[in-house]
Amino acid sequence: MRFTSASPSTSSASPSESSSDGVSEQLFTLDTALNTALGEIPGVLWTPEGATGTRPLILMGHGGGQHKKAPGIVARAHRFVAECGFAVVAVDVPGHGDRPQDEEYHRIATENQARVEAGEDRAPLIAEFQALVARRTVPEWRAVLDAVQRLDDVGAGPVGYWGVSLGCGLGVPFVAAEPRVRAAVLGLGGALASAEAAARITVPVEFLMQWDDERVPRAQSLALFDALASPEKTLHANPGKHAEIPRFELDSATRFFTRHLT
């Protein structure tokens, strides 16, 4: 793990580190043996300014077409750090953000778009694509946890996961596979992609669903919630389209993580 141009202990004037509202932001690149063919994983770590010692860590998965510093990721990360004192990490999914275009993914996405325009049902295509990408992101994200938890100002504390839409499609198999994750906020995803992995999740889950989601059929969302094996899981459904999660759900997520990670 390499902070882009300086170590985390350098002054905030370094290009890799900046801070606002008491939240320090550090860009990094992670080289892992997993990624020899793919180059490196670019990431960003947010911590409370001047933090020392072990703290809960939230890994956030961004949406499709977005990246590690998409506005929705940054706003939530700041809240989790400033209000709860957590560390938050996000990395670019292959083919997104600062990562090179992936030929295979690009070809499949283009083909899928054409199939949808030709009248094919979108949901199973998205599901299949997300399952393909997850085979790469699950080991990548586990390597990110390994690296970030070795930092002095993060440490091996409890881990949470936050991800909706693509972040849910990739997050469900990640949470199912990674025992360090103790609680997860997931949503805007359907059972087609992830029911099998969901049935292996037993940690508390807050599951967000948009009642008028134009991308994920209502029955698919309900079926994914249903498939989670977690004894404690809560479905929060709100009116509106895919991207219209109401602001108060961030309050709820903040309390959810506080309840389960502290």
Added chain:
Amino acid sequence: MRFTSASPSTSSASPSESSSDGVSEQLFTLDTALNTALGEIPGVLWTPEGATGTRPLILMGHGGGQHKKAPGIVARAHRFVAECGFAVVAVDVPGHGDRPQDEEYHRIATENQARVEAGEDRAPLIAEFQALVARRTVPEWRAVLDAVQRLDDVGAGPVGYWGVSLGCGLGVPFVAAEPRVRAAVLGLGGALASAEAAARITVPVEFLMQWDDERVPRAQSLALFDALASPEKTLHANPGKHAEIPRFELDSATRFFTRHLT
């Protein structure tokens, strides 16, 4: 409105008033012209101890077979008063608590029980019964608001409604009919009973559903949430049976009412 044996201004040693944890509890009886045939409506009012002036008021509707001081009502009322400074009022539904048995309701309930035992579907029977009772409770509860809002330590502030199960079946038509209600927590109810009235509700609603409810079919709960015309409505679904709403939902209801009534 008559406090059972003393006015609200008398000392807390009076039989009608007691207090604990800063919450004052006053029993009362409401005589209304609506109830000449039925006797009086017994109720209970909780306020912050030593309260003066106008404050938000929450009317709570109890569950079937319960009463105005059922443990779930008392615990929630204390929380709303102690944490938010609200006033809370609850009254016995006809045929419940300190009210005389109602011959017609008793006959119907007995018949329904026999029909369920004979294999008939329970949900439509409950729905029909709740619609019948609501024709009486809607005007009664409106009269309760009139009376309680005339008290100096309550006043004509914003009103909330909390009620699940029977309290939802009776609450949906009440909230639909009563413009003073600005926000409602409802749940454990189905569309058969109340879809038509739900379509007239436009205030924010937090709707509680138990995912494994043995009394309300899942599709019926979802259909009632769907029927609400409120632009802001949130479905909270949790695993467990009808009576197993998790404790953290009271935290959420407290914040919901705080957001909308203050």
